[in-house]
Amino acid sequence: MFKLDRKFLIAGTALALSATMLFSAGVKDALDGGMTYTRADGMYSSYHINEQNLTGINNGRIATANELKAWDLDIMPDGTGLPEGEGSVEDGDELYEAQCASCHGEFGAGGAGYPTLSGGSMESLKNQRTAPGMEAPTRTIGTYWPKASTLIWYIRDAMPYAHPKSLTNNELYAITAYLLSVNEIKIDGVELDDEYVLNREKFLKIKMPNEDGFYPNIDGPDGVENMRKFFADRATNIGAGKRCMTDCIKDAPVMKIGHEITDVSPAYGTTRDLPPKKDKGAVSEVQELYNANCSLCHKTDKMGAPATGDKEAWAELMEKGFDKVVFNAIEGTPNGMPAKGGNVDLTNSEVKKIVEYMRDLSIDKK
């Protein structure tokens, strides 16, 4: 087995060497340390090139300009796709309260199970999520989002949750302005008060607080090279290459289990008996049936049913005649009485007995 492995290893090295010699001209290492494949046109790719014969395979047609336009809807940080329009913080406040606050909370403070949009601090982003005694990282528009274009784009395409794409361009600007104002973001040094009107021109001047919080910079034509440089120094940038087995985290507090369960006290029992039956006293069969099937609604008049013992209600009921009442109890009524009290296993005669029992408790004996 060992010999076989070595054989493969040697063969593999030889192959790799020859491959390097063949394609070395102009080929750069893959970003993540993986393979790089050269293409026929002198470019390179991180994907294996399929050399299968493609004749006879229908690859469809090239998309038309209009099709691309209908698909290319994103709003970019440089203003591509950003609509014209204007909206004030005050209008946004009103729209937010009507359409957003039910999920995102007043002032974007969250709390209703959906993302928190304001508050938190950028310093908290460096904290461990579960560290005790520390503010958990709060990723909101003001602390985390690097670009405002993402905000207006997301609102336009995905919000409000129940009916997305229903906002006009002016409403979009209004809500965006409101969200920026609750996050205390300034545009060109100007605070966003109620009367502030946001439009396309002002929108392009927004600089988000966390714009420089992401690294390396992957935007623009140098993005790939920045990534390559970043990954080249793995030890410093992502910590790979250093192994640590004990006391690895020194400065940051780490959550530990405070009270581990080591024993169960008192110990689990080993007897398999059922709990002893309680003596219920003298309970007749019909009373038991009543308790099981009817008392839930008929014990009091809270559920709208004639309560057992309520003489007035039963006197009124008995005006219909006893047989009619029994019939109703068996068949149910549209007023809410389910057939046989909801228990179809009861026989008609049992129902009759229960009604008799309830009647006897509820009318004056002659």
Added chain:
Amino acid sequence: MKVKAKLKGAVVKVKAMFKSPMAGTEEAEKKKIKPEYITHIVAKHNGKVVYEVSTGAFVSKNPLFKFEFKGGAKGDELEMTTTDNNGKTETKKAKIK
């Protein structure tokens, strides 16, 4: 501090959010910060107190308060003042809409 006051019928509905860690001694010790919490909140309408509340570290961080009062009119000014345990006060005026 963010204050929103709205007239609905005869009632002014006020929502206010205050910025404070609301950390008492114990919490502040854990978080290694100075104890800081709002102890008193007053809302005045035309010089008349319409809402007054004593708070403490039991209230959540950046707390949100809601209350209603009668007798306000559109355009009136509502003045809210908070005092914290360090004696720092903060005042904000909001127009009733």
